[in-house]
């Protein structure tokens with residue numbers, strides 16, 4: 432099986448939902464540990480309103496101090512966020528919308544159409560021939576919305592089409608509240624392939640949350656369909672403040688264990704990764720909860 436790409440979203444999605452403010456130096460050590468463990472792409476923070484997500488209000492302080500090595504990206508909701516990002520020479524951004532109107536309104540106070548109009552301006556301003564620039568578009572609530580219930584895959588295709596029309600470099604399909612089953616992933620995955628053809632595969636990333644424990648099975652289902660790119664969060668940290676019921680993200684440790692055990696080399700050291708969240712977990716007063724992390728920490732303490 433050919434290479435699999437992992438985008439670590441722990442410093443952004445993993446931390447945004449934590450109510451206890453995590454100090455900047457703890458966040459920086461977290462990112463450094465992720466980089467040292469071998470993660471090559473990290474979504475580091477968000478240039479969203481600090482009134483809406485106070486935990487990431489330190490984005491402008493954090494960005495210039497990020498350790499060299501990985502490719503870093505950041506969430507940008509609007510032109511104001513883009514200007515803040517451009518001031519820091521951010522070269523990889525993620526705009527974010529959803530397949531449900533109610534979630535989009537709760538999350539960014541816009542309709543889906545308004546997000547697309549806003550992103551058109553954001554991407555036009557962001558693209559520059561003399562500066563590297565890469566943009567991801569998220570489609571959240573791709574399976575179910577906490578306010579509207581099940582989502583028709585056709586709605587996801589519509590939003591993907593709108594994002595492709597904006598010229599994003601990739602689309603991340605989000606199971607924001609972590610409820611999907613592999614059967615649903617197969618249905619949506621096949622619909623995406625039927626609508627856009629196999630050439631869309633390198634442009635699709637799956638973003639699973641693991642509220643009900645189906646995240647890894649969902650990743651396997653997407654792998655079987657040929658998809659090769661996945662978001663995950665160290666320690667299974669995560670959630671969305673505007674999606675009631677959203678559990679943690681699929682844990683990067685679980686992803687690494689599954690891939691390595693399947694014979695797919697990831698370049699990530701599982702034991703180092705399992706220790707990367709220790710300080711953050713201590714800050715928020717929780718113990719490790721991801722299965723492969725617990726097993727790896729147990730193995731290290733025995734060994």
Ligand code: HMG
Pocket residue numbers: 444447477478479480481482483484506508509511512513515527538539540569570571572604605606607608638640670671672673
């Ligand atoms: P709004 O209140 O409608 O915006 O929020 P506004 O334009 O009326 O501005 C209100 C205030 O915020 C103003 O300041 C603006 O200047 C300021 P004031 O005059 O009151 O002092 N403001 C900003 N400040 C800093 N950075 C900005 C910015 N924009 C406005 N970019 C807004 C609209 C989009 C700003 C707000 O709703 C927001 O920031 N939402 C972000 C919510 C968020 O981050 N959610 C979590 C990420 S999405 C997610 O987790 C899902 C994902 O993981 C995938 C999945 O799991 O499916 C990606």
Ligand code: MG
Pocket residue numbers: 444605607638640670671680
């Ligand atoms: Mg998420």
